[in-house]
Amino acid sequence: MALTLDEKIVVAISSRALFDFEEENRLFENSNPATYLKLQRERLDVPAAPGVAFSLVKKLLAFNTEAQQRVEVVLLSRNDPISGMRVFRSAKAHGLQSIQRGVFTQGRDPFSYLRPLGAQLFLSANAEDVTQALQLGYPAAHVYTDSMRASGRHPQELRIAFDGDAVLFSDEAERIYQSQGLAAFQKHEADKASQPLPEGPFKPLLAALHRLQQVDEPGMQIRTALVTARSAPAHERALNTLMDWKIDVDEAMFLGGLPKGGFLREFEPDFFFDDQTGHVRNAASHVPSGHVRSGVAHEKA
Known part of the structure:
Protein backbone atom coordinates (compact mmCIF):
# COMPACT_ATOMS: atom_id res chain seq x y z
CA MET A 1 0.00 0.00 0.00
CA TYR A 144 3.86 38.32 11.81
CA THR A 145 7.45 37.43 12.68
CA ASP A 146 7.70 40.26 15.22
CA SER A 147 4.81 38.83 17.26
CA MET A 148 5.16 38.15 20.94
CA ARG A 149 6.04 34.49 21.52
CA ALA A 150 3.61 32.11 23.27
CA SER A 151 3.66 32.37 27.06
CA GLY A 152 4.68 28.80 27.88
CA ARG A 153 2.37 28.72 30.90
CA HIS A 154 0.15 25.98 29.45
CA PRO A 155 2.54 23.21 28.39
CA GLN A 156 -0.19 20.55 28.21
CA GLU A 157 -2.81 22.64 26.42
CA LEU A 158 -2.82 23.79 22.80
CA ARG A 159 -4.67 27.11 22.67
CA ILE A 160 -5.85 28.61 19.38
CA ALA A 161 -7.98 31.71 18.87
CA PHE A 162 -9.92 32.59 15.72
CA ASP A 163 -11.68 35.66 14.45
CA GLY A 164 -15.14 34.94 13.03
CA ASP A 165 -16.10 36.76 9.82
CA ALA A 166 -13.78 36.05 6.85
CA VAL A 167 -11.87 33.51 8.98
CA LEU A 168 -14.15 30.81 10.44
CA PHE A 169 -17.16 32.19 8.57
CA SER A 170 -17.45 33.72 5.12
CA ASP A 171 -17.22 37.49 4.71
CA GLU A 172 -20.92 37.74 3.81
CA ALA A 173 -21.81 39.77 6.90
CA GLU A 174 -18.56 41.74 6.86
CA ARG A 175 -19.43 42.99 3.36
CA ILE A 176 -22.68 44.41 4.74
CA TYR A 177 -20.78 46.16 7.51
CA GLN A 178 -18.14 47.57 5.15
CA SER A 179 -20.67 48.85 2.62
CA GLN A 180 -23.62 49.91 4.79
CA GLY A 181 -22.35 50.39 8.33
CA LEU A 182 -22.94 48.93 11.79
CA ALA A 183 -26.71 49.44 12.00
CA ALA A 184 -27.30 47.64 8.70
CA PHE A 185 -24.94 44.85 9.77
CA GLN A 186 -26.76 44.35 13.09
CA LYS A 187 -30.17 44.28 11.36
CA HIS A 188 -28.91 41.87 8.68
CA GLU A 189 -27.55 39.47 11.28
CA ALA A 190 -30.60 39.70 13.54
CA ASP A 191 -32.88 38.96 10.57
CA LYS A 192 -30.75 35.95 9.63
CA ALA A 193 -29.90 34.78 13.15
CA SER A 194 -31.20 31.25 12.51
CA GLN A 195 -29.53 30.96 9.08
CA PRO A 196 -26.01 29.51 9.32
CA LEU A 197 -23.23 31.56 7.84
CA PRO A 198 -21.35 30.04 4.90
CA GLU A 199 -17.98 28.48 5.70
CA GLY A 200 -14.88 30.64 5.85
CA PRO A 201 -11.33 29.55 4.96
CA PHE A 202 -10.50 28.28 8.46
CA LYS A 203 -13.61 26.20 9.10
CA PRO A 204 -11.79 23.00 7.94
CA LEU A 205 -9.00 23.62 10.46
CA LEU A 206 -11.47 24.23 13.30
CA ALA A 207 -13.29 21.03 12.33
CA ALA A 208 -10.00 19.09 12.33
CA LEU A 209 -9.12 20.46 15.77
CA HIS A 210 -12.59 19.56 17.03
CA ARG A 211 -12.02 15.95 15.92
CA LEU A 212 -8.64 15.97 17.63
CA GLN A 213 -10.31 17.18 20.83
CA GLN A 214 -12.35 13.99 20.90
CA VAL A 215 -9.25 11.82 21.28
CA ASP A 216 -9.63 10.11 24.65
CA GLU A 217 -5.99 9.85 25.70
CA PRO A 218 -4.01 11.54 28.48
CA GLY A 219 -1.60 14.26 27.45
CA MET A 220 -2.08 17.35 25.33
CA GLN A 221 -5.49 19.02 25.35
CA ILE A 222 -6.98 21.68 23.05
CA ARG A 223 -8.73 24.91 24.00
CA THR A 224 -10.26 27.07 21.28
CA ALA A 225 -11.69 30.59 21.33
CA LEU A 226 -13.80 32.69 19.01
CA VAL A 227 -12.63 36.30 19.37
CA THR A 228 -14.83 38.60 17.33
CA ALA A 229 -15.82 42.24 16.97
CA ARG A 230 -19.46 41.10 16.90
CA SER A 231 -21.73 41.94 19.84
CA ALA A 232 -25.35 41.20 20.71
CA PRO A 233 -27.59 40.66 18.82
CA ALA A 234 -25.18 39.61 16.03
CA HIS A 235 -23.59 37.03 18.34
CA GLU A 236 -26.55 34.67 17.85
CA ARG A 237 -25.85 33.95 14.21
CA ALA A 238 -22.23 33.10 14.95
CA LEU A 239 -23.19 30.66 17.70
CA ASN A 240 -26.04 29.16 15.67
CA THR A 241 -23.59 28.57 12.84
CA LEU A 242 -21.23 26.65 15.12
CA MET A 243 -24.14 24.59 16.43
CA ASP A 244 -25.19 23.81 12.86
CA TRP A 245 -21.65 22.62 12.15
CA LYS A 246 -21.73 20.54 15.36
CA ILE A 247 -18.51 22.20 16.44
CA ASP A 248 -17.93 23.62 19.91
CA VAL A 249 -15.51 26.36 20.93
CA ASP A 250 -14.37 26.57 24.54
CA GLU A 251 -14.57 30.33 24.83
CA ALA A 252 -16.34 33.07 22.87
CA MET A 253 -15.55 36.77 23.16
CA PHE A 254 -18.01 39.21 21.59
CA LEU A 255 -16.08 42.44 21.93
CA GLY A 256 -18.20 44.92 19.98
CA GLY A 257 -15.16 46.58 18.42
CA LEU A 258 -12.92 46.69 21.51
CA PRO A 259 -9.20 46.05 20.84
CA LYS A 260 -8.59 42.31 20.90
CA GLY A 261 -5.02 42.33 22.15
CA GLY A 262 -5.72 42.64 25.85
CA PHE A 263 -8.29 39.85 25.81
CA LEU A 264 -5.93 37.61 23.85
CA ARG A 265 -3.18 38.34 26.35
CA GLU A 266 -5.41 36.82 29.03
CA PHE A 267 -6.39 33.82 26.91
CA GLU A 268 -2.71 33.18 26.03
CA PRO A 269 -3.13 31.37 22.70
CA ASP A 270 -0.33 29.60 20.91
CA PHE A 271 -1.67 31.34 17.81
CA PHE A 272 -4.36 33.82 16.78
CA PHE A 273 -5.88 34.15 13.29
CA ASP A 274 -7.62 37.32 12.04
CA ASP A 275 -8.37 38.82 8.62
CA GLN A 276 -7.87 42.49 9.50
CA THR A 277 -4.38 43.92 9.75
CA GLY A 278 -5.35 46.32 12.55
CA HIS A 279 -6.57 43.47 14.75
CA VAL A 280 -3.52 41.35 13.92
CA ARG A 281 -1.10 44.16 14.66
CA ASN A 282 -2.84 44.89 17.98
CA ALA A 283 -2.79 41.21 18.88
CA ALA A 284 0.83 40.65 17.82
CA SER A 285 2.11 42.83 20.64
CA HIS A 286 0.63 40.28 23.05
CA VAL A 287 0.44 36.85 21.36
CA PRO A 288 1.64 34.93 18.27
CA SER A 289 -0.51 36.21 15.41
CA GLY A 290 -1.18 35.72 11.73
CA HIS A 291 -3.07 37.60 9.04
CA VAL A 292 -5.64 35.67 7.01
CA ARG A 293 -5.35 37.60 3.76
CA SER A 294 -8.89 37.03 2.51
CA GLY A 295 -12.29 38.69 2.49
CA VAL A 296 -13.53 42.18 1.81
CA ALA A 297 -11.40 43.83 4.51
CA HIS A 298 -8.26 42.52 2.81
CA GLU A 299 -9.53 43.60 -0.62
CA LYS A 300 -9.91 47.16 0.65
CA ALA A 301 -6.53 47.25 2.38
Missing part, protein backbone atom coordinates in the same frame (compact mmCIF):
# COMPACT_ATOMS: atom_id res chain seq x y z
CA ALA A 2 1.31 3.45 -0.93
CA LEU A 3 2.24 5.77 1.92
CA THR A 4 -0.19 8.68 2.28
CA LEU A 5 -0.93 11.53 4.65
CA ASP A 6 -4.66 10.82 4.59
CA GLU A 7 -6.48 10.98 7.95
CA LYS A 8 -3.80 13.28 9.39
CA ILE A 9 -3.85 16.98 10.14
CA VAL A 10 -1.20 18.25 7.73
CA VAL A 11 0.47 21.57 8.54
CA ALA A 12 2.82 23.13 5.98
CA ILE A 13 5.10 25.79 7.42
CA SER A 14 7.86 28.04 6.17
CA SER A 15 11.29 28.26 7.76
CA ARG A 16 10.76 31.79 9.08
CA ALA A 17 7.38 30.93 10.61
CA LEU A 18 8.86 28.03 12.59
CA PHE A 19 12.27 29.52 13.47
CA ASP A 20 13.75 32.97 13.97
CA PHE A 21 15.64 33.60 10.75
CA GLU A 22 15.10 37.36 10.76
CA GLU A 23 18.81 38.22 10.82
CA GLU A 24 19.43 35.89 7.90
CA ASN A 25 16.42 37.26 6.05
CA ARG A 26 17.66 40.84 6.42
CA LEU A 27 20.99 39.74 4.93
CA PHE A 28 19.17 38.03 2.06
CA GLU A 29 17.11 41.15 1.31
CA ASN A 30 20.02 43.61 1.60
CA SER A 31 22.83 41.56 0.09
CA ASN A 32 23.08 38.85 -2.54
CA PRO A 33 22.18 35.13 -2.55
CA ALA A 34 25.82 34.05 -2.37
CA THR A 35 26.43 35.98 0.85
CA TYR A 36 23.25 34.60 2.37
CA LEU A 37 24.12 31.03 1.40
CA LYS A 38 27.64 31.43 2.81
CA LEU A 39 26.20 32.50 6.17
CA GLN A 40 23.77 29.58 6.25
CA ARG A 41 26.59 27.13 5.46
CA GLU A 42 28.66 28.62 8.28
CA ARG A 43 25.73 28.18 10.66
CA LEU A 44 24.64 24.67 9.69
CA ASP A 45 25.32 23.42 13.20
CA VAL A 46 23.95 26.52 14.95
CA PRO A 47 20.30 25.85 15.82
CA ALA A 48 18.00 28.75 15.00
CA ALA A 49 15.92 30.10 17.88
CA PRO A 50 12.20 29.20 18.00
CA GLY A 51 9.98 31.41 15.87
CA VAL A 52 6.43 32.66 16.20
CA ALA A 53 4.67 29.41 15.29
CA PHE A 54 7.07 27.11 17.17
CA SER A 55 4.79 26.58 20.18
CA LEU A 56 1.82 25.79 17.94
CA VAL A 57 3.80 23.21 15.99
CA LYS A 58 5.40 21.61 19.04
CA LYS A 59 2.03 21.14 20.74
CA LEU A 60 0.36 19.79 17.59
CA LEU A 61 3.11 17.20 17.23
CA ALA A 62 2.57 16.18 20.87
CA PHE A 63 -0.71 14.55 19.78
CA ASN A 64 1.30 11.87 18.00
CA THR A 65 1.96 8.58 19.75
CA GLU A 66 3.84 5.45 18.77
CA ALA A 67 0.51 3.83 18.04
CA GLN A 68 -0.96 6.65 15.95
CA GLN A 69 0.46 9.60 14.05
CA ARG A 70 -2.33 12.18 13.97
CA VAL A 71 -0.40 15.28 12.87
CA GLU A 72 2.14 15.78 10.10
CA VAL A 73 4.23 18.94 9.89
CA VAL A 74 6.01 19.57 6.58
CA LEU A 75 8.51 22.34 5.90
CA LEU A 76 7.47 24.28 2.80
CA SER A 77 9.93 27.04 2.09
CA ARG A 78 11.39 29.37 -0.51
CA ASN A 79 14.77 28.59 1.07
CA ASP A 80 17.48 26.74 -0.82
CA PRO A 81 18.19 23.06 -0.03
CA ILE A 82 21.40 23.83 1.90
CA SER A 83 19.58 26.28 4.14
CA GLY A 84 16.91 23.59 4.43
CA MET A 85 19.53 21.34 6.01
CA ARG A 86 19.96 23.91 8.77
CA VAL A 87 16.19 24.05 9.29
CA PHE A 88 16.01 20.27 9.75
CA ARG A 89 18.96 20.35 12.13
CA SER A 90 17.32 23.16 14.11
CA ALA A 91 14.13 21.11 14.35
CA LYS A 92 16.06 18.13 15.69
CA ALA A 93 17.97 20.31 18.19
CA HIS A 94 14.67 21.62 19.58
CA GLY A 95 13.09 18.17 19.93
CA LEU A 96 11.05 18.28 16.71
CA GLN A 97 12.80 15.36 15.05
CA SER A 98 9.42 14.03 13.93
CA ILE A 99 9.50 16.75 11.25
CA GLN A 100 10.99 14.67 8.45
CA ARG A 101 9.46 16.04 5.25
CA GLY A 102 10.26 19.29 3.51
CA VAL A 103 10.14 21.06 0.16
CA PHE A 104 12.69 23.82 -0.51
CA THR A 105 12.17 25.73 -3.75
CA GLN A 106 15.11 28.23 -3.77
CA GLY A 107 12.95 31.26 -4.43
CA ARG A 108 10.23 29.65 -6.52
CA ASP A 109 6.59 29.85 -5.42
CA PRO A 110 6.05 26.94 -2.98
CA PHE A 111 2.29 27.11 -2.46
CA SER A 112 1.41 24.73 -5.33
CA TYR A 113 2.82 21.87 -3.25
CA LEU A 114 -0.05 22.27 -0.81
CA ARG A 115 -2.20 20.23 -3.21
CA PRO A 116 -0.20 16.96 -3.07
CA LEU A 117 0.30 17.46 0.66
CA GLY A 118 -3.43 17.93 1.27
CA ALA A 119 -2.59 20.58 3.85
CA GLN A 120 -5.17 21.79 6.37
CA LEU A 121 -2.98 24.77 7.28
CA PHE A 122 -0.19 26.79 5.67
CA LEU A 123 1.82 29.25 7.75
CA SER A 124 4.33 31.51 6.03
CA ALA A 125 6.18 34.76 6.57
CA ASN A 126 5.66 35.50 2.86
CA ALA A 127 2.39 37.42 2.46
CA GLU A 128 1.92 36.74 -1.25
CA ASP A 129 2.37 32.99 -0.81
CA VAL A 130 -0.40 33.10 1.79
CA THR A 131 -2.70 35.01 -0.57
CA GLN A 132 -2.14 32.46 -3.34
CA ALA A 133 -2.72 29.56 -0.95
CA LEU A 134 -6.02 31.03 0.22
CA GLN A 135 -7.10 31.52 -3.39
CA LEU A 136 -6.41 27.82 -3.95
CA GLY A 137 -8.73 27.03 -1.04
CA TYR A 138 -6.20 26.23 1.71
CA PRO A 139 -6.38 27.73 5.21
CA ALA A 140 -3.33 30.00 5.34
CA ALA A 141 -1.99 32.87 7.39
CA HIS A 142 0.80 35.39 7.04
CA VAL A 143 2.82 35.01 10.23
Whole structure:
Protein backbone atom coordinates (compact mmCIF):
# COMPACT_ATOMS: atom_id res chain seq x y z
CA MET A 1 0.00 0.00 0.00
CA ALA A 2 1.31 3.45 -0.93
CA LEU A 3 2.24 5.77 1.92
CA THR A 4 -0.19 8.68 2.28
CA LEU A 5 -0.93 11.53 4.65
CA ASP A 6 -4.66 10.82 4.59
CA GLU A 7 -6.48 10.98 7.95
CA LYS A 8 -3.80 13.28 9.39
CA ILE A 9 -3.85 16.98 10.14
CA VAL A 10 -1.20 18.25 7.73
CA VAL A 11 0.47 21.57 8.54
CA ALA A 12 2.82 23.13 5.98
CA ILE A 13 5.10 25.79 7.42
CA SER A 14 7.86 28.04 6.17
CA SER A 15 11.29 28.26 7.76
CA ARG A 16 10.76 31.79 9.08
CA ALA A 17 7.38 30.93 10.61
CA LEU A 18 8.86 28.03 12.59
CA PHE A 19 12.27 29.52 13.47
CA ASP A 20 13.75 32.97 13.97
CA PHE A 21 15.64 33.60 10.75
CA GLU A 22 15.10 37.36 10.76
CA GLU A 23 18.81 38.22 10.82
CA GLU A 24 19.43 35.89 7.90
CA ASN A 25 16.42 37.26 6.05
CA ARG A 26 17.66 40.84 6.42
CA LEU A 27 20.99 39.74 4.93
CA PHE A 28 19.17 38.03 2.06
CA GLU A 29 17.11 41.15 1.31
CA ASN A 30 20.02 43.61 1.60
CA SER A 31 22.83 41.56 0.09
CA ASN A 32 23.08 38.85 -2.54
CA PRO A 33 22.18 35.13 -2.55
CA ALA A 34 25.82 34.05 -2.37
CA THR A 35 26.43 35.98 0.85
CA TYR A 36 23.25 34.60 2.37
CA LEU A 37 24.12 31.03 1.40
CA LYS A 38 27.64 31.43 2.81
CA LEU A 39 26.20 32.50 6.17
CA GLN A 40 23.77 29.58 6.25
CA ARG A 41 26.59 27.13 5.46
CA GLU A 42 28.66 28.62 8.28
CA ARG A 43 25.73 28.18 10.66
CA LEU A 44 24.64 24.67 9.69
CA ASP A 45 25.32 23.42 13.20
CA VAL A 46 23.95 26.52 14.95
CA PRO A 47 20.30 25.85 15.82
CA ALA A 48 18.00 28.75 15.00
CA ALA A 49 15.92 30.10 17.88
CA PRO A 50 12.20 29.20 18.00
CA GLY A 51 9.98 31.41 15.87
CA VAL A 52 6.43 32.66 16.20
CA ALA A 53 4.67 29.41 15.29
CA PHE A 54 7.07 27.11 17.17
CA SER A 55 4.79 26.58 20.18
CA LEU A 56 1.82 25.79 17.94
CA VAL A 57 3.80 23.21 15.99
CA LYS A 58 5.40 21.61 19.04
CA LYS A 59 2.03 21.14 20.74
CA LEU A 60 0.36 19.79 17.59
CA LEU A 61 3.11 17.20 17.23
CA ALA A 62 2.57 16.18 20.87
CA PHE A 63 -0.71 14.55 19.78
CA ASN A 64 1.30 11.87 18.00
CA THR A 65 1.96 8.58 19.75
CA GLU A 66 3.84 5.45 18.77
CA ALA A 67 0.51 3.83 18.04
CA GLN A 68 -0.96 6.65 15.95
CA GLN A 69 0.46 9.60 14.05
CA ARG A 70 -2.33 12.18 13.97
CA VAL A 71 -0.40 15.28 12.87
CA GLU A 72 2.14 15.78 10.10
CA VAL A 73 4.23 18.94 9.89
CA VAL A 74 6.01 19.57 6.58
CA LEU A 75 8.51 22.34 5.90
CA LEU A 76 7.47 24.28 2.80
CA SER A 77 9.93 27.04 2.09
CA ARG A 78 11.39 29.37 -0.51
CA ASN A 79 14.77 28.59 1.07
CA ASP A 80 17.48 26.74 -0.82
CA PRO A 81 18.19 23.06 -0.03
CA ILE A 82 21.40 23.83 1.90
CA SER A 83 19.58 26.28 4.14
CA GLY A 84 16.91 23.59 4.43
CA MET A 85 19.53 21.34 6.01
CA ARG A 86 19.96 23.91 8.77
CA VAL A 87 16.19 24.05 9.29
CA PHE A 88 16.01 20.27 9.75
CA ARG A 89 18.96 20.35 12.13
CA SER A 90 17.32 23.16 14.11
CA ALA A 91 14.13 21.11 14.35
CA LYS A 92 16.06 18.13 15.69
CA ALA A 93 17.97 20.31 18.19
CA HIS A 94 14.67 21.62 19.58
CA GLY A 95 13.09 18.17 19.93
CA LEU A 96 11.05 18.28 16.71
CA GLN A 97 12.80 15.36 15.05
CA SER A 98 9.42 14.03 13.93
CA ILE A 99 9.50 16.75 11.25
CA GLN A 100 10.99 14.67 8.45
CA ARG A 101 9.46 16.04 5.25
CA GLY A 102 10.26 19.29 3.51
CA VAL A 103 10.14 21.06 0.16
CA PHE A 104 12.69 23.82 -0.51
CA THR A 105 12.17 25.73 -3.75
CA GLN A 106 15.11 28.23 -3.77
CA GLY A 107 12.95 31.26 -4.43
CA ARG A 108 10.23 29.65 -6.52
CA ASP A 109 6.59 29.85 -5.42
CA PRO A 110 6.05 26.94 -2.98
CA PHE A 111 2.29 27.11 -2.46
CA SER A 112 1.41 24.73 -5.33
CA TYR A 113 2.82 21.87 -3.25
CA LEU A 114 -0.05 22.27 -0.81
CA ARG A 115 -2.20 20.23 -3.21
CA PRO A 116 -0.20 16.96 -3.07
CA LEU A 117 0.30 17.46 0.66
CA GLY A 118 -3.43 17.93 1.27
CA ALA A 119 -2.59 20.58 3.85
CA GLN A 120 -5.17 21.79 6.37
CA LEU A 121 -2.98 24.77 7.28
CA PHE A 122 -0.19 26.79 5.67
CA LEU A 123 1.82 29.25 7.75
CA SER A 124 4.33 31.51 6.03
CA ALA A 125 6.18 34.76 6.57
CA ASN A 126 5.66 35.50 2.86
CA ALA A 127 2.39 37.42 2.46
CA GLU A 128 1.92 36.74 -1.25
CA ASP A 129 2.37 32.99 -0.81
CA VAL A 130 -0.40 33.10 1.79
CA THR A 131 -2.70 35.01 -0.57
CA GLN A 132 -2.14 32.46 -3.34
CA ALA A 133 -2.72 29.56 -0.95
CA LEU A 134 -6.02 31.03 0.22
CA GLN A 135 -7.10 31.52 -3.39
CA LEU A 136 -6.41 27.82 -3.95
CA GLY A 137 -8.73 27.03 -1.04
CA TYR A 138 -6.20 26.23 1.71
CA PRO A 139 -6.38 27.73 5.21
CA ALA A 140 -3.33 30.00 5.34
CA ALA A 141 -1.99 32.87 7.39
CA HIS A 142 0.80 35.39 7.04
CA VAL A 143 2.82 35.01 10.23
CA TYR A 144 3.86 38.32 11.81
CA THR A 145 7.45 37.43 12.68
CA ASP A 146 7.70 40.26 15.22
CA SER A 147 4.81 38.83 17.26
CA MET A 148 5.16 38.15 20.94
CA ARG A 149 6.04 34.49 21.52
CA ALA A 150 3.61 32.11 23.27
CA SER A 151 3.66 32.37 27.06
CA GLY A 152 4.68 28.80 27.88
CA ARG A 153 2.37 28.72 30.90
CA HIS A 154 0.15 25.98 29.45
CA PRO A 155 2.54 23.21 28.39
CA GLN A 156 -0.19 20.55 28.21
CA GLU A 157 -2.81 22.64 26.42
CA LEU A 158 -2.82 23.79 22.80
CA ARG A 159 -4.67 27.11 22.67
CA ILE A 160 -5.85 28.61 19.38
CA ALA A 161 -7.98 31.71 18.87
CA PHE A 162 -9.92 32.59 15.72
CA ASP A 163 -11.68 35.66 14.45
CA GLY A 164 -15.14 34.94 13.03
CA ASP A 165 -16.10 36.76 9.82
CA ALA A 166 -13.78 36.05 6.85
CA VAL A 167 -11.87 33.51 8.98
CA LEU A 168 -14.15 30.81 10.44
CA PHE A 169 -17.16 32.19 8.57
CA SER A 170 -17.45 33.72 5.12
CA ASP A 171 -17.22 37.49 4.71
CA GLU A 172 -20.92 37.74 3.81
CA ALA A 173 -21.81 39.77 6.90
CA GLU A 174 -18.56 41.74 6.86
CA ARG A 175 -19.43 42.99 3.36
CA ILE A 176 -22.68 44.41 4.74
CA TYR A 177 -20.78 46.16 7.51
CA GLN A 178 -18.14 47.57 5.15
CA SER A 179 -20.67 48.85 2.62
CA GLN A 180 -23.62 49.91 4.79
CA GLY A 181 -22.35 50.39 8.33
CA LEU A 182 -22.94 48.93 11.79
CA ALA A 183 -26.71 49.44 12.00
CA ALA A 184 -27.30 47.64 8.70
CA PHE A 185 -24.94 44.85 9.77
CA GLN A 186 -26.76 44.35 13.09
CA LYS A 187 -30.17 44.28 11.36
CA HIS A 188 -28.91 41.87 8.68
CA GLU A 189 -27.55 39.47 11.28
CA ALA A 190 -30.60 39.70 13.54
CA ASP A 191 -32.88 38.96 10.57
CA LYS A 192 -30.75 35.95 9.63
CA ALA A 193 -29.90 34.78 13.15
CA SER A 194 -31.20 31.25 12.51
CA GLN A 195 -29.53 30.96 9.08
CA PRO A 196 -26.01 29.51 9.32
CA LEU A 197 -23.23 31.56 7.84
CA PRO A 198 -21.35 30.04 4.90
CA GLU A 199 -17.98 28.48 5.70
CA GLY A 200 -14.88 30.64 5.85
CA PRO A 201 -11.33 29.55 4.96
CA PHE A 202 -10.50 28.28 8.46
CA LYS A 203 -13.61 26.20 9.10
CA PRO A 204 -11.79 23.00 7.94
CA LEU A 205 -9.00 23.62 10.46
CA LEU A 206 -11.47 24.23 13.30
CA ALA A 207 -13.29 21.03 12.33
CA ALA A 208 -10.00 19.09 12.33
CA LEU A 209 -9.12 20.46 15.77
CA HIS A 210 -12.59 19.56 17.03
CA ARG A 211 -12.02 15.95 15.92
CA LEU A 212 -8.64 15.97 17.63
CA GLN A 213 -10.31 17.18 20.83
CA GLN A 214 -12.35 13.99 20.90
CA VAL A 215 -9.25 11.82 21.28
CA ASP A 216 -9.63 10.11 24.65
CA GLU A 217 -5.99 9.85 25.70
CA PRO A 218 -4.01 11.54 28.48
CA GLY A 219 -1.60 14.26 27.45
CA MET A 220 -2.08 17.35 25.33
CA GLN A 221 -5.49 19.02 25.35
CA ILE A 222 -6.98 21.68 23.05
CA ARG A 223 -8.73 24.91 24.00
CA THR A 224 -10.26 27.07 21.28
CA ALA A 225 -11.69 30.59 21.33
CA LEU A 226 -13.80 32.69 19.01
CA VAL A 227 -12.63 36.30 19.37
CA THR A 228 -14.83 38.60 17.33
CA ALA A 229 -15.82 42.24 16.97
CA ARG A 230 -19.46 41.10 16.90
CA SER A 231 -21.73 41.94 19.84
CA ALA A 232 -25.35 41.20 20.71
CA PRO A 233 -27.59 40.66 18.82
CA ALA A 234 -25.18 39.61 16.03
CA HIS A 235 -23.59 37.03 18.34
CA GLU A 236 -26.55 34.67 17.85
CA ARG A 237 -25.85 33.95 14.21
CA ALA A 238 -22.23 33.10 14.95
CA LEU A 239 -23.19 30.66 17.70
CA ASN A 240 -26.04 29.16 15.67
CA THR A 241 -23.59 28.57 12.84
CA LEU A 242 -21.23 26.65 15.12
CA MET A 243 -24.14 24.59 16.43
CA ASP A 244 -25.19 23.81 12.86
CA TRP A 245 -21.65 22.62 12.15
CA LYS A 246 -21.73 20.54 15.36
CA ILE A 247 -18.51 22.20 16.44
CA ASP A 248 -17.93 23.62 19.91
CA VAL A 249 -15.51 26.36 20.93
CA ASP A 250 -14.37 26.57 24.54
CA GLU A 251 -14.57 30.33 24.83
CA ALA A 252 -16.34 33.07 22.87
CA MET A 253 -15.55 36.77 23.16
CA PHE A 254 -18.01 39.21 21.59
CA LEU A 255 -16.08 42.44 21.93
CA GLY A 256 -18.20 44.92 19.98
CA GLY A 257 -15.16 46.58 18.42
CA LEU A 258 -12.92 46.69 21.51
CA PRO A 259 -9.20 46.05 20.84
CA LYS A 260 -8.59 42.31 20.90
CA GLY A 261 -5.02 42.33 22.15
CA GLY A 262 -5.72 42.64 25.85
CA PHE A 263 -8.29 39.85 25.81
CA LEU A 264 -5.93 37.61 23.85
CA ARG A 265 -3.18 38.34 26.35
CA GLU A 266 -5.41 36.82 29.03
CA PHE A 267 -6.39 33.82 26.91
CA GLU A 268 -2.71 33.18 26.03
CA PRO A 269 -3.13 31.37 22.70
CA ASP A 270 -0.33 29.60 20.91
CA PHE A 271 -1.67 31.34 17.81
CA PHE A 272 -4.36 33.82 16.78
CA PHE A 273 -5.88 34.15 13.29
CA ASP A 274 -7.62 37.32 12.04
CA ASP A 275 -8.37 38.82 8.62
CA GLN A 276 -7.87 42.49 9.50
CA THR A 277 -4.38 43.92 9.75
CA GLY A 278 -5.35 46.32 12.55
CA HIS A 279 -6.57 43.47 14.75
CA VAL A 280 -3.52 41.35 13.92
CA ARG A 281 -1.10 44.16 14.66
CA ASN A 282 -2.84 44.89 17.98
CA ALA A 283 -2.79 41.21 18.88
CA ALA A 284 0.83 40.65 17.82
CA SER A 285 2.11 42.83 20.64
CA HIS A 286 0.63 40.28 23.05
CA VAL A 287 0.44 36.85 21.36
CA PRO A 288 1.64 34.93 18.27
CA SER A 289 -0.51 36.21 15.41
CA GLY A 290 -1.18 35.72 11.73
CA HIS A 291 -3.07 37.60 9.04
CA VAL A 292 -5.64 35.67 7.01
CA ARG A 293 -5.35 37.60 3.76
CA SER A 294 -8.89 37.03 2.51
CA GLY A 295 -12.29 38.69 2.49
CA VAL A 296 -13.53 42.18 1.81
CA ALA A 297 -11.40 43.83 4.51
CA HIS A 298 -8.26 42.52 2.81
CA GLU A 299 -9.53 43.60 -0.62
CA LYS A 300 -9.91 47.16 0.65
CA ALA A 301 -6.53 47.25 2.38
